[in-house]
Amino acid sequence: xxxxxxxxxxxxxxxxxxxxTPSLSSKLNNNFDNLTIKEVGDGNLNFVFIVVGSTGxxxxxxxxxxxxxxxxxxxxxxxxAYFEALALREHGGLSPDHVPEVYHFDRTMSLIGMRxxxxxxxxxxxxxxxxxxxxxxxxxxxxxxxxxxxxxxxLYRNTTDHKRAVAEFCGxxxxxxxxxxxxxxxxxxxxxxxxxxSPYLDSDxxxxxxxxxxxxxxxxxxxxxxxxAQALIHGDLHTGSVMVTHDSTQVIDPEFAFYGPMGFDxxxxxxxxxxxxxxxxxxxxxxxxxxxxxxxxxRTIENTWNLFDRKFVALWxxxxxxxxxxxxxxxxxxxxxxLVQKKFIKDLLHDSLGFGAAxxxxxxxxxxxxxDFESIADASKRAGCERRALEIAKLLLKERRKFxxxxxxxxxxxxxx
Amino acid sequence: xxxxxxxxxxxxxxxxxxxxTPSLSSKLNNNFDNLTIKEVGDGNLNFVFIVVGSTGxxxxxxxxxxxxxxxxxxxxxxxxAYFEALALREHGGLSPDHVPEVYHFDRTMSLIGMRxxxxxxxxxxxxxxxxxxxxxxxxxxxxxxxxxxxxxxxLYRNTTDHKRAVAEFCGxxxxxxxxxxxxxxxxxxxxxxxxxxSPYLDSDxxxxxxxxxxxxxxxxxxxxxxxxAQALIHGDLHTGSVMVTHDSTQVIDPEFAFYGPMGFDxxxxxxxxxxxxxxxxxxxxxxxxxxxxxxxxxRTIENTWNLFDRKFVALWxxxxxxxxxxxxxxxxxxxxxxLVQKKFIKDLLHDSLGFGAAxxxxxxxxxxxxxDFESIADASKRAGCERRALEIAKLLLKERRKFxxxxxxxxxxxxxx
Numbered sequence: 001x002x003x004x005x006x007x008x009x010x011x012x013x014x015x016x017x018x019x020x021t022p023s024l025s026s027k028l029n030n031n032f033d034n035l036t037i038k039e040v041g042d043g044n045l046n047f048v049f050i051v052v053g054s055t056g057x058x059x060x061x062x063x064x065x066x067x068x069x070x071x072x073x074x075x076x077x078x079x080x081a082y083f084e085a086l087a088l089r090e091h092g093g094l095s096p097d098h099v100p101e102v103y104h105f106d107r108t109m110s111l112i113g114m115r116x117x118x119x120x121x122x123x124x125x126x127x128x129x130x131x132x133x134x135x136x137x138x139x140x141x142x143x144x145x146x147x148x149x150x151x152x153x154x155l156y157r158n159t160t161d162h163k164r165a166v167a168e169f170c171g172x173x174x175x176x177x178x179x180x181x182x183x184x185x186x187x188x189x190x191x192x193x194x195x196x197x198s199p200y201l202d203s204d205x206x207x208x209x210x211x212x213x214x215x216x217x218x219x220x221x222x223x224x225x226x227x228x229a230q231a232l233i234h235g236d237l238h239t240g241s242v243m244v245t246h247d248s249t250q251v252i253d254p255e256f257a258f259y260g261p262m263g264f265d266x267x268x269x270x271x272x273x274x275x276x277x278x279x280x281x282x283x284x285x286x287x288x289x290x291x292x293x294x295x296x297x298x299r300t301i302e303n304t305w306n307l308f309d310r311k312f313v314a315l316w317x318x319x320x321x322x323x324x325x326x327x328x329x330x331x332x333x334x335x336x337x338x339l340v341q342k343k344f345i346k347d348l349l350h351d352s353l354g355f356g357a358a359x360x361x362x363x364x365x366x367x368x369x370x371x372d373f374e375s376i377a378d379a380s381k382r383a384g385c386e387r388r389a390l391e392i393a394k395l396l397l398k399e400r401r402k403f404x405x406x407x408x409x410x411x412x413x414x415x416x417x
Numbered sequence: 418x419x420x421x422x423x424x425x426x427x428x429x430x431x432x433x434x435x436x437x438t439p440s441l442s443s444k445l446n447n448n449f450d451n452l453t454i455k456e457v458g459d460g461n462l463n464f465v466f467i468v469v470g471s472t473g474x475x476x477x478x479x480x481x482x483x484x485x486x487x488x489x490x491x492x493x494x495x496x497x498a499y500f501e502a503l504a505l506r507e508h509g510g511l512s513p514d515h516v517p518e519v520y521h522f523d524r525t526m527s528l529i530g531m532r533x534x535x536x537x538x539x540x541x542x543x544x545x546x547x548x549x550x551x552x553x554x555x556x557x558x559x560x561x562x563x564x565x566x567x568x569x570x571x572l573y574r575n576t577t578d579h580k581r582a583v584a585e586f587c588g589x590x591x592x593x594x595x596x597x598x599x600x601x602x603x604x605x606x607x608x609x610x611x612x613x614x615s616p617y618l619d620s621d622x623x624x625x626x627x628x629x630x631x632x633x634x635x636x637x638x639x640x641x642x643x644x645x646a647q648a649l650i651h652g653d654l655h656t657g658s659v660m661v662t663h664d665s666t667q668v669i670d671p672e673f674a675f676y677g678p679m680g681f682d683x684x685x686x687x688x689x690x691x692x693x694x695x696x697x698x699x700x701x702x703x704x705x706x707x708x709x710x711x712x713x714x715x716r717t718i719e720n721t722w723n724l725f726d727r728k729f730v731a732l733w734x735x736x737x738x739x740x741x742x743x744x745x746x747x748x749x750x751x752x753x754x755x756l757v758q759k760k761f762i763k764d765l766l767h768d769s770l771g772f773g774a775a776x777x778x779x780x781x782x783x784x785x786x787x788x789d790f791e792s793i794a795d796a797s798k799r800a801g802c803e804r805r806a807l808e809i810a811k812l813l814l815k816e817r818r819k820f821x822x823x824x825x826x827x828x829x830x831x832x833x834x
Binding site: 154159160162163164167168170171173174176177180186188189190212215216218219222223226228229230255324325326327329330331333335336337339340343 | 571576577579580581583584585587588589591593594597604605606607629632634636637639640643644645646647741742744745746747748750752753756757760
């Protein structure tokens, strides 16, 4: 059964659909007995069904023509599923250990069938709130980030392939516009969607709306976001887009994917780790002061960046004859290549700090908040955590170019405590 | 008569074509007596026919599937005519006084029919070599540049329209690759196409190939060129792409048009004026030391930038409620808007200096030179002029961020004399 037009899934429709779709039914060995289907979309945008049979499983994700957490009053193209499937396949090819496999895509139905990340996989953000250490997280995430960004950039690609891919992902403009609004605009103006821990942060939110130096820097980052097609970025790489176990790290939900600045992905991940860091004081209790865990988060931030740096440069060294950006006939001398790489990485650190900080700010005074803070029941305590996060975010955003390396960033975070 | 497939024009085919094409034949009032047709393509890439009848005239430009000045050994998409026609129409709509009207476009034939810029219009570069002052040049060019760049950027457009246009012009990738090669690559490496005034400049050309600091900066500019879709730029705005009379300034040949960094256009124009400035000593003789003319060129550089600055900011002020880049709800306070504009213009000056300098360097040690220097018969004298131009170009490229305004650039140019 192929639907000739879009219809939202429910359990009954979904079973029919699976039976009629070989790429899905084969995953269950065509055995539909004891099938369990559970809708678990706890994100902001989509339906997510977990389908488990006795001999196989998968996840069905369907985009709706509006933003789920707001409702039909905020329409949003369901074509985002197309770009999500494209990005999952592209990034999956580059980093298969850290991206779930796509089994099926149906553009009419805006529907992706993909690997079910079975328990004990949980959303990283929930693990961070629970205070769980993931010893391989920095290693895995630096691997995913380095590979997906390097291989989709002009460091590896030629201009022809790059521009073709850039043009295709220009079609994902509605999701880009959503990011523009919620990250680069709403927090800096009065908006019906903004909220914060009131009244504690009222004056902090107002200070952000009146901070000219901050707005000047946000404008520069927004321009980078809108204009710079550097690599195929995930576009929404917060700790809610990562599923983890002790041994496994899987990046999901790249529906915001497009050719944008590399620093936007790196910043999203590091910025959300910093949010998790500042939320810890709200989760501390007499049994666990979370001090050791905070140190682990800081080490993870530092390791993620440093491992990314090392792996990215290693990919560059290995592939230095590829890509149109730095032709070997010009950049073949070792001293120069090193100079170029150092400059690239330093500029990227500054971009990442800027974007990461912007993502932090929007999670505290914008429309969509993070569970790290929201789960702190005591509003006064929560506001204290959020205020410290805001303080470092403003510093990182405005002064990002002064940081020579990640160690200085860690020091700055420690000083805000 | 519509051709079902591409064929290169000759005079006979062209007459048939005109007769069968109402949008062209009507321009001659369907009067084909006393028609004169002259092929004048002195550029590097195309056929250009001037068609003059007793009651009308136009120009026919046809792109060939190779680069004309090199020959069939350097293939080049004739689709460039499509992008040229698109850009002529888009820029013509924005700056109708300074862009020739398009009467006809035939994609199959890669053929544009457009207004004939009748004598005394000449190529600006030839006017500069002849030492002719154009009192309205700075005013006209600043107008063209400010309007075409402003209205095709996110300062005026919304993201949806912008990304749609960016995607379309990604198709002009072959011409972008040509620029990448001749501007950002070839001059910095050994290339069969490179040449220079040898032996005088042998060591200068070698010094460029071995200048790590220069190559570091060129890489940054190339990345901007390849990745930053800031506005619909002309893409080849040198003084050979401008036709002038005392009262008229017309910008032609935007076949390299695509969404790129604004500074690439501004830099191309200013950089070529600087080349003209340094060429003057080679054209001086006992009758005319060209000193006054050199002052006029410097004033024109200064005025072009300052008028551009003023007009661009005025367009921004007038249209500050338009465009997705700086939303009024955030940037509505006058102090902040001014701060943002000052930063934008300063960054743009630095980009322009960098790109302008890169364009200067490539014209002295790369594949395609400029008549300003080539027409200096005495090789030693020519090399002297070229060396001074190279010196300032390297300075502008490496130290561009230190210049606070155009007046400092003029001073630096004067000091190199």
